[in-house]
Amino acid sequence: MLKLFEAGFEISFAMLPVIILLLVLTPILGKRYPAKVRYFVWLAIAVRLLIPINTSLRSILQSLFPTANILYQVDENAVMETIRAALSMSIEGTAGINYQTGHMGLSLMSVIAVLWIIGFVVFMVYHMIAYHITYRHLHRWSIAVYDRRLLKSFDEKKAALSIRRKIKLYHNEKISTPMLIGFLSPCILIPYTHGKAAEYNDILLHELHHFKRRDLWYKLLMLFANGVQWFNPLVYLMLRQAEIDMELACDYDVLLDANSAVRKQYGLTILAFIKQKKAVYSPLATGFYGNQEQMMRRFSDITYSSKKKSGKGFLCAIILTAIFCCTWMGNASSAMAADNNMLWPVPNYSVVTSLYGMRFNGADFHNGIDISGEDIKGAPVIAANSGTVVYVNPTDNPVTANGICVVVDHGGGVSTVYSHLSEVSVNTGETVKKGQQIANVGATGFVNGPQMQFEVREDGKPVDPISYLVPVE
DSSP, rough: OHHHHHHHHHHHHHHHHHHHHHHHHHHHHHHSSOHHEEEEEEHHHHHHHHOOOOOHHHHHHHHOOOOOEEEEEEEEEHHHHHHHHHHHHTOOOTTTTTTTTTTTOOHHHHHHHHHHHHHHHHHHHHEEEEEEEHHHHHHEEEEOOOOOHHHHHHHHHHHTTOOOOOOEEEEEOOOSEEEEEEEESSSEEOOOOOOOOOHHHHHHHHHHHHHHHHHHHHHHHHHHHHTTTOOOHHHHHHHHHHHHHHHHHHHHHHTOOOOOHHHHHHHHHHHHTTTTTTOOOTTBBBBOOOOOHHHHHHHHHHOOOSSOOOOHHHHHHHHHHHHHHHHHHHHHHHTTTGGGGOOOSSTTOEEEEEEEEEETTTTTTSSSSSEEEEOTTTEEEEEEEEEEEEEEEOSOOTTTOOOEEEEEEEEEEEEEEEEEEEEEOOOTTEOTTOOOEEEEBBBSOOOOSSEEEEEEEEETEEEEEEGOOOOOO
């Protein structure tokens, strides 16, 4: 969970330069490329912000060209009786180690993660409640349209756009601009007006294009991305710009291949409705919003009939830039966290006799890995990483399956457990350095021979140690 949060945090900062660049260049891009390009650019960025997976070039190369040379020699029959005995006593693994109490609290990253979850929940609940209130308020003041000519025009436009789903059409006296609202039961609201039939035709065509383009779902995804990135002020600006570009992109689709006369009429219709002062804004509904500057820009785009570049190359360039920024951040993070890679705890002994996870046909879950080898008894055990010793069991107590063991806290919620030792050379509270000897391999606890069980825990929960360890050459 914490790793996903950290990756999402990295992606948020990696995408900052891309968002800033696009916001600054929006006026220039508007003259060169159609709004539809920016529409998809914002969508691509929002999707990237929602995927909490980040990687570095180094990790990609390691996955393609692994260098590990660990020997896995599992003799299940030899240790089955030992495991069954441990299970029957309900003391398998480190169940008897209670090292966290009084030593390990919530890490700083854990606290930040909790605050992020609270912020996300508050953000989404607020907007869902606001949407519900707006929907009910508008529905209360809506009256079904009974004008046959208007309904006939509406049905004809639906057929022309190959829209088969039922969409309700209402008059509403509380709005001044048309709106598309409703995910499960979509409806188009149009204001009471004494305008010409052409004006109704324009606004109905506009809102039907919104429906065909699935712009309500586009806005929901953008809002969700905003909720995930609620702490990032630039994402709020991105959301507002995406809404503007969504309206411009819808105008572009409506007026595709239209002549100048049609464009002028359409632009005048948009301006006529925008002049009213009863606009109702909802982040999950379409409508004509914006200040005077934005409306003038929109009118300019509507009446501008010259063809613009398709923008496919630009869109690809932005996506590649986003990937590069995230990979660069992953490289930087990997470099900063390079010291977090753990050393192999028993130098010169790389035979693993039991892996992490379920074993023996599901009869037992192993919390770590067992490291063994010829003449391993008495071999030095080193701290896999720097940290503080938080628990030491110096005697071979028959009550615990781990025997003599040591637990080291490395910060950030990560700790390591070293079990089945013959003796320890550190004390509780002592600070140890990466690679420092802390014990010797033994055969204490429930084992069938000399070995050292190594565990890695995140916030007290065991995880696969192999993902932390530096490969053995």
